[in-house]
Amino acid sequence: xxxxxxxxxxxxxxxxxxxxxxxxxxxxxxxxxxxxxxxxxxxxxxxxxxxxxxxxxxxxxxxxxxxxxxxxxxxxxxxxxxxxxxxxxxxxxxxxxxxxxxxxxxxxxxxxxxxxxxxxxxxxxxxxxxxxxxxxxxxxxxxxxxxxxxxxxxxxxxxxxxxxxxxxxxxxxxxxxxxxxxxxxxxxxxxxxxxxxxxxxxxxxxxxxxxxxxxxxxxxxxxxxxxxxxxxxxxxxxxxxxxxxxxxxxxxxxxxxxxxxxxxxxxxxxxxxxxxxxxxxxxxxxxxxxxxxxxxxxxxxxxxxxxxxxxxxxxxxxxxxxxxxxxxxxxxxxxxxxxxxxxxxxxxxxxxxxxxxxxxxxxxxxxxxxxxxxxxxxxxxxxxxxxxxxxxxxxxxxxxxxxxxxxxxxxxxxxxxxxxxxxxxxxxxxxxxxxxxxxxxxxxxxxxxxxxxxxxxxxxxxxxxxxxxxxxxxxxxxxxxxxxxxxxxxxxxxxxxxxxxxxxxxxxxxxxxxxxxxxxxxxxxxxxxxxxxxxxxxxxxxxxxxxxxxxxxxxxxxxxxxxxxxxxxxxxxxxxxxxxxxxxxxxxxxxxxxxxxxxxxxxxxxxxxxxxxxxxxxxxxxxxxxxxxxxxxxxxxxxxxxxxxxxxxxxxxxxxxxxxxxxxxxxxxxxxxxxxxxxxxxxxxxxxxxxxxxxxxxxxxxxxxxxxxxxxxxxxxxxxxxxxxxxxxxxxxxxxxxxxxxxxxxxxxxxxxxxxxxxxxxxxxxxxxxxxxxxxxxxxxxxx
Numbered sequence: 196x197x198x199x200x201x202x203x204x205x206x207x208x209x210x211x212x213x214x215x216x217x218x219x220x221x222x223x224x225x226x227x228x229x230x231x232x233x234x235x236x237x238x239x240x241x242x243x244x245x246x247x248x249x250x251x252x253x254x255x256x257x258x259x260x261x262x263x264x265x266x267x268x269x270x271x272x273x274x275x276x277x278x279x280x281x282x283x284x285x286x287x288x289x290x291x292x293x294x295x296x297x298x299x300x301x302x303x304x305x306x307x308x309x310x311x312x313x314x315x316x317x318x319x320x321x322x323x324x325x326x327x328x329x330x331x332x333x334x335x336x337x338x339x340x341x342x343x344x345x346x347x348x349x350x351x352x353x354x355x356x357x358x359x360x361x362x363x364x365x366x367x368x369x370x371x372x373x374x375x376x377x378x379x380x381x382x383x384x385x386x387x388x389x390x391x392x393x394x395x396x397x398x399x400x401x402x403x404x405x406x407x408x409x410x411x412x413x414x415x416x417x418x419x420x421x422x423x424x425x426x427x428x429x430x431x432x433x434x435x436x437x438x439x440x441x442x443x444x445x446x447x448x449x450x451x452x453x454x455x456x457x458x459x460x461x462x463x464x465x466x467x468x469x470x471x472x473x474x475x476x477x478x479x480x481x482x483x484x485x486x487x488x489x490x491x492x493x494x495x496x497x498x499x500x501x502x503x504x505x506x507x508x509x510x511x512x513x514x515x516x517x518x519x520x521x522x523x524x525x526x527x528x529x530x531x532x533x534x535x536x537x538x539x540x541x542x543x544x545x546x547x548x549x550x551x552x553x554x555x556x557x558x559x560x561x562x563x564x565x566x567x568x569x570x571x572x573x574x575x576x577x578x579x580x581x582x583x584x585x586x587x588x589x590x591x592x593x594x595x596x597x598x599x600x601x602x603x604x605x606x607x608x609x610x611x612x613x614x615x616x617x618x619x620x621x622x623x624x625x626x627x628x629x630x631x632x633x634x635x636x637x638x639x640x641x642x643x644x645x646x647x648x649x650x651x652x653x654x655x656x657x658x659x660x661x662x663x664x665x666x667x668x669x670x671x672x673x674x675x676x677x678x679x680x681x682x683x684x685x686x687x688x689x690x691x692x693x694x695x696x697x698x699x700x701x702x703x704x705x706x707x708x709x710x711x712x713x714x715x716x717x718x719x720x721x722x723x724x725x726x727x728x729x730x731x732x733x734x735x736x737x738x739x740x741x742x743x744x745x746x747x748x749x750x751x752x753x754x755x756x757x758x759x760x761x762x763x764x765x766x767x768x769x770x771x772x773x774x775x776x777x778x779x780x781x782x783x784x785x786x787x788x789x790x791x792x793x794x795x796x797x798x799x800x801x802x803x804x805x806x807x808x809x810x811x812x813x814x815x816x817x818x819x820x821x822x823x824x825x826x827x828x829x830x831x832x833x834x835x836x837x838x839x840x841x842x843x844x845x846x847x848x849x850x851x852x853x854x855x856x857x858x859x860x861x862x863x864x865x866x867x868x869x870x871x872x873x874x875x876x877x878x879x880x881x882x883x884x885x886x887x888x889x890x891x892x893x894x895x896x897x898x899x900x901x902x903x904x905x906x907x908x909x910x911x912x913x914x915x916x917x918x919x920x921x922x923x924x925x926x927x928x929x930x931x932x933x934x935x936x937x938x939x940x941x942x943x944x945x946x947x948x949x950x951x952x953x954x955x956x957x958x959x960x961x962x963x964x965x966x967x968x969x970x971x972x973x974x975x976x977x978x979x
Contacts, residue, residue, distance in 0.1 A: 215529070218490050221870040222533035222580070225486025226572055227540040228863050231548050232479040233568065234556045236472050242382045242454035247322040248416060253447040255279070255413035255430065258462035260442040261695060261709040265462030270409040271445060273397070276314065278437065279413070279445075283429045285421030288316040291393050292385075292412040296655060298832055299389075300363040301350045305833055307655070308346055310389035311412075312396035320416045323390075327358040328374030337395040340370040346388045347375045365657050366831040368395075381555075384453040385412070406438040415447070423447070442695075442707065471853060478860055481621055483576060485867050488614045490526065490580035527577030534573040551855055553848075612911055618868040619915035619952060620922070625861035626948040627923035631940065632854040635931065636847055638938045644843075645780025646687070647724025650678075650808045651839040652821075653686065656829070661801055663828050668718070670824050671806065676817040678809050681722040682801035684714040688842055690783040693790060698765045701757030710750065711782075711792045714800040720777060722807045730760045730775035733796040740796040745775040750791035764793070771795070785846045786934040805839075865952075869959045872908065905960050912956045916949040923948075 246252060255275065258265045273291060280289035296309045311317075315334040318341070323330065326344055333341050340362065342350070347357040357372045364370055370391060379386065397403045403410065417426055427447045434443050448464075455469040541558055549556055559565045660667075664682055671677040685691030693711040717733035717740075719725070728748065733740045744764060751759040751773075764771045771793075782789050808817040822834045844851075924940060931937045 217870050217873065218529055219533045219536060221489040221867050222486045222530055222576060223536035223540060224863060224867055224870075225483045226530075226534055226537040226576065227544065228482045228860065229479040229572065230537060230541055230569075231544070232475050234545075234558075235552060235554070236476060236479075238382060238554055238556060239454070239468060239472050243384055243450050245380050245383065246450065248320070249450060251417045251419060252320055252450040253415050253417065254450070254453060255415060255445050256448055256459075257409060257434070257443050257445050258459075259709075261707050263707075266709070267459035267462060268409065269412060271411060271413040272406045272409055272434070272437075273403040273411055274406060274437070275434065275445065276411075276413045276415070278433060279415055279430065280316075282433065283426060285418050285426045286415050287418050288320050288416040290314040290317040290320060290414050292317060292414060293393065293396060293410065294385075294387070294412070295396075297389075298365050298657075299346070299350060300366060300831060301360070304350055305831060306346070306349055307833060307835055308388040309386070310391065311385075311387045312393045313390050314393050316416070317390060317414065320414055324377040326375045326377060327356060328372075330374075333374040334392050335373070336371070337392045338369065338371050339373040340364075340389055340391040341374040341376060342372060342389050343376055343387075344378050347372070367659070406434065406441065409443075413445075468849070471849070475856065482860060482864055482867065483572075484579070485618050485621060485864055487576055487580035488618050489867065489870055490529070491610075491614060523578065523582065526580050526582075527574060530577035530580060531573045533576070534569055538569075551859075552852060615872065615908075615911045616915050616918065618864075618872075619912050619956065620919045622861070622864045622868050623915055623919035623948055623952045624923045624926070625857065625864050626951055627919065627944060628927055629854070629857040629861045630944050630948065631923075631927045631938070632850070632857055632930075634938050634944075635934065636850045636854055639785050639850075639934075639936060640843075640847060642781065642785075642936060645725060645778050647807075648687075648839040648843050650810060651687075651723065651805060652808070652836045653803055653805050653839060653842070654825070654834075654836040656682070656802060656804050657832075658799070660804075660829055661798055664716070664798065664801075664804070667824060667828050670828075671821065674820040674824065676809055676812045676820040678807040679718050679722040680804060680806045681719040682716045682798045683719060683803050683805065684797075684800040686803060686842070687723060687805060687839055688782050688846065690790075694766075696766050697793075699754060699757075700762050701755045702753055705753065708753065709790050711790050713792060713794045714797040715794055716798045716801070717796065719794070719805075722805055724807075725780055726778040727775050728778050730773070732775055733794075737796055737798065740774075742771055743774045743796065744771040745777055745794040746773055747777050747792040748779045749788075750793065751776045753791065785843075786936045788935065865955055869955060872956060872959045905957060908956060908960045909953070912953055916945075916952060920945045920949075 243249075254269075255271055256267055256269050257271055258267050260266075276289040276291045279286050290313050292311045292313045294309060294311050296307060299306050299308060318330045318333060323341075325333070325341075327347075328341070333339060342357060342362075350362060351357045351360060357375050360372045361369050362372060402408050417423065431444045431446050434445050435441050452464065452467075454467075455472070456464050456467045458465055458467040538558070538560075545556060545558065661682065664680075668680045671680050691711050691713060693709055695709055696706050697708065697710055698705055713719075715733070717735055720727055720732055727745075729751070730745070732745065733743070746759060746764075754762055759773050759776055762773045764773060777792070777794065779789065780792075806821060808814070808821075818836075821836075825832070825834055923945070927940065931940075
C-alpha cells in the first residue's frame with residue numbers, strides 16, 4: 196500500500212513541478228532555519244555537562260545590601276570555603292578560586308594564559324582528568340602547578356613529557372608541573388588553562404584571611420544524600436554568623452544554572468541566557484509553522500484539480516480513511532525530500548552561521564539523536580502540513596464531483612486567508628522587533644560614555660613594570676605615534692574594585708553606598724579622555740597626592756550643597772581630601788547607571804596600561820612603535836593588547852546576537868511567506884484566466900486587472916499589520932524592561948514595518964498579476 200502511495204506522490208510532484216518546488220523549497224528553508232536554531236540551543240544547553248557531578252556542584256555567590264537594595268556578586272570572603280566545609284553538614288568539599296592571567300616562561304618560550312589559584316578540593320569537585328600525574332598528589336606542595344594538555348604542549352612540545360618540569364611564572368616564581376589534565380571543552384562557564392595551590396597565592400596577603408574582604412570565587416560539593424534546601428538555608432546564615440556587622444549572605448547556585456540562569460535582581464535569579472533559548476525555540480517552531488502553512492494553502496487551493504481523482508477513487512470503493520492516509524503520506528514524502536534539501540542548505544550555511552554566533556557547531560550526522568531529530572522534523576512537518584488538506588480533499592462527494600458540479604470551498608477559502616494573515620502577522624512582528632532591537636543596541640552604544648574609547652588600547656602589566664613606567668611613557672610619546680599613556684588597577688570598562696563604609700561632610704546614611712575605586716597615574720584622565728569638571732587632577736608627585744582623591748560627578752552630587760573640593764572622605768582610619776571632580780563615565784553594565792567612583796593616586800597597585808595613539812598615525816606604525824618600546828623595557832612578556840573600542844562592542848555581544856539572528860529570521864520568515872503568496876497568486880491568476888480574458892476583450896486595462904488580482908491579498912496584509920502591531924509592541928515593551936537605559940518605542944517604526952510588508956507582498960503578487968494581465972485573451976477564451 197505504501198509503495199502505491201509513494202508512486203502516486205512522486206507522479207503528483209512531477210506533474211505539478213512549480214507547486215512542488217514552492218512546497219519543497221519553502222519547507223526546506225523552514226527546516227534549515229529551525230535546525231540551525233536547535234543546534235545553537237543544543238550547544239547552549241550542553242554548558243558544564245561534561246563535569247560528572249551535575250547534581251552536587253554549586254557556586255557560592257553573595258547578596259549584599261546597598262542603599263536598601265540587594266545586589267548579587269560572585270566574589271566571596273577568603274575564609275568562607277573552609278568554614279562551609281567545616282561547619283555545614285552535607286558539604287563534603289569546598290574550594291576558593293581566584294582567576295589570574297599570568298606569564299609562563301620556559302627557556303625562550305613565553306605565553307600568557309588565564310588560570311586559577313585553587314584549593315586541592317577543586318580537582319575533585321570538577322573531576323579533572325589527569326593525563327600525567329594524578330589528582331590525589333597534584334597539590335602536595337605549594338610550588339605545584341597543573342597545566343592543560345594544550346598549554347603543556349605549547350611550553351614543552353607534543354613529544355616531551357611535562358611532568359616534573361619547571362615553569363617560570365611572571366618572570367619571578369618557579370613552579371613544578373605536577374600534572375597535565377585533558378583540555379577543557381569550550382562549553383564551560385569558568386574556563387582555565389592551569390591551576391595552582393591557593394596557599395602560594397595568599398602568601399603575605401593577610402587581608403585575605405578576614406571576612407569583609409570579598410575577592411575569590413567559592414565552589415562546594417554536596418553529599419548526594421543531603422537535602423539542598425536544608426544546606427542552602429545554613430549557607431545563607433554563615434557569613435553573618437562570622438561577621439555580625441555584615442550586610443551580606445551567601446547562597447548556593449547550581450552548576451546547571453551557571454550559564455543559563457545568571458541574571459540576578461533583588462538578590463533573586465530572574466533569568467539569563469535561558470530567556471534567549473526559550474525565545475528562539477519558539478522562533479524555530481514558528482518558522483516551521485510558516486513553512487507548513489504554505490503547504491496547506493497550496494494543497495487546498497489546488498483542490499479542484501484533485502477533485503476528479505478523489506471522486507473516481509471513492510467510486511471505485513476507496514474509503515475516506517485510505518484517502519486521508521494517501522494525502523498524509525504525500526505530505527510526509529514531500530517533507531522528507533525537503534529535509535534532504537535542508538541538509539544541503541545546512542552544509543552550505545553552517546560555516547556562516549558559526550561566524551555570526553561565534554561557535555563551532557557541526558551537523559553531527561553520526562549522532563543518533565540528530566538523525567532521530569531530523570526524521571522527527573520530517574514526520575511532524577508532514578503531518579502538520581498535510582493533515583488539514585487530507586481531511587479537506589477526502590471530504591469531496593463523488594456524485595457531485597463526477598457530475599461536474601462546482602465544489603464549494605467557502606470554509607477552505609476562509610482558512611486559507613486566515614493562514615495567510617497568520618504568516619504575514621508573524622513576519623511583520625519579526626520586522627518590527629528587528630528594527631527595535633537594532634535601535635536599542637545603537638541607543639546604548641551611542642550614549643555619552645564620559646571617555647574616549649577610540650584609538651585607545653590596553654595591555655596587562657605586572658608590578659615589576661611600574662617603576663619603569665615614567666621612562667616608558669616618555670619614550671612612547673617621543674615616537675610620535677602615541678598621544679599619552681597611563682596606568683590603572685582595573686580594566687577601563689569593567690566594574691573593578693568597590694566597597695562601602697565611606698563618610699563625608701554633608702552626607703547622611705552614606706556608609707551603605709557602594710563606591711568603585713580606581714588607582715591611577717596622573718595622566719589617566721588625559722589619556723582616557725575623561726573630563727575634569729571641577730578642581731584639579733593629580734600631580735606628578737605621588738607622595739604629595741597620597742591622601743588626595745578625585746571623585747566622579749555622581750559622588751559629588753551625593754555631597755549635596757557642600758562644595759566637594761576640599762571635602763574630607765573618611766573610611767576607617769583613612770581620611771582623603773577631594774581635589775577634583777570628574778564627569779561621570781559608563782563602565783560595567785552599559786545599560787545601567789554606573790556606581791560612583793573614587794580615584795586614588797596609587798600607581799603601585801596598577802595592573803593595566805592604557806595607551807592613546809595619535810590621530811592620523813597609521814595603526815600598524817603605531818603598534819610597531821609601541822611593540823619596540825615594550826620589548827625593550829618588558830622583554831619577558833609577549834606583546835599583547837586589546838582595543839578598548841572592541842572591548843566596548845563585546846559588551847553588547849548578547850544583544851547583537853539577538854539583533855543579527857532576528858534580522859536573519861525576519862528575512863527568512865518573509866521569504867517563506869512570499870513563496871506561499873506567490874503560489875497562491877499563481878493559482879488565483881490561473882483560476883480567473885477566462886475572467887481576465889473576458890475583461891480584456893471588454894476593454895479593461897492592465898492596471899485595472901492588476902488591481903483586481905491584488906486587492907484581496909492587500910486586504911489580508913492590512914489585517915496582518917493590525918494584528919501584528921500590538922503583539923510586537925507587547926513583546927518588545929517587556930523585553931526593554933530589562934534595561935534601565937532604553938529607547939522609547941516610536942510610532943513610525945510600525946508604519947515602516949507595515950509599509951515594508953505591503954511593498955514586499957504587492958511585489959510578490961504583482962509579478963503574477965502583471966503576467967496574467969498581459970496574457971493574450973484569445974488563448975484563454977479559445978475553448979469557449
